[in-house]
Amino acid sequence: MxxxxxxxxxxxxxxxxxxxxxxxxxxxxxMTREQLAETQAKYIVQEMAMNDTTAKKFVATFCQFQKEIWALGPRPKRGVSSGTDAETEQAIKERFAHSQKILNLRHKYYEEYSKFLSQQQIARVYELERKMMDRLYHRSQKERLKNNK
Structure with missing residues (x-):
């Protein structure tokens, strides 16, 4: 017993x-969006071994850029091809307009980065940012698959 x-x-x-x-x-x-943006900026600073002055400018500029991107709202939905031609045309035009707004912001912040980064540094920032976005995307896909099982 x-x-x-x-x-x-x-x-x-x-x-x-x-x-x-x-x-x-x-x-x-x-993490909140703001925390994620700051973490990403600090990662880029570390990878590029920026000095303190440049790092502060970069983090502030990068975070402001992210806030302006978020202010645009979500991307317009794809795949409206099941609707009429007019609906499909409208959806395509909305995606073009959204893409143009993003391009305009990227150009604006390219000009800002050019004030304190070299062209090679800017290219490296874009490369690191792209790699981070790819990793986040793949992680979210793994989470989605795991949650659907």
């Missing part, structure tokens, strides 16, 4: 431990 009680007590302890460990895993906080 004592051994059965010990086994039952052990099983309950293990269950409690596993549930609390699982709950802690799920309670991790997601």
């Amino acid at each position: 004592k051994s059965v009680f010990k086994i039952l007590l052990f099983a309950m302890a293990m269950t409690t431990f596993c549930v609390s460990a699982y709950a802690q895993k799920d309670n991790r906080q997601r």
Whole structure:
């Protein structure tokens, strides 16, 4: 009887431990957009070994650029081909307009970066930013697949 009680007590302890460990895993906080942008900017600063003055300017400029991109709102949806020709044309034009707004912002911030970064540094910033976006995209796809199972 004592051994059965010990086994039952052990099983309950293990269950409690596993549930609390699982709950802690799920309670991790997601970063806000602002925190993510600042983290990305600091990563780029570190990768490029910028000095303190340049780093401060870059982080502030990068974060402001991200805020302006977010202000544009989400990308217009794709795949309206099941509608009429007029609806499809309107959807295509909306995507073009959104893409043009993004291009205008990229040009504006290219000019800002040019004030304190060399052209090679700007190219490296774009390269690092692209790699980060690819990693985030692939991570989100893995999460989506994991959650759909």
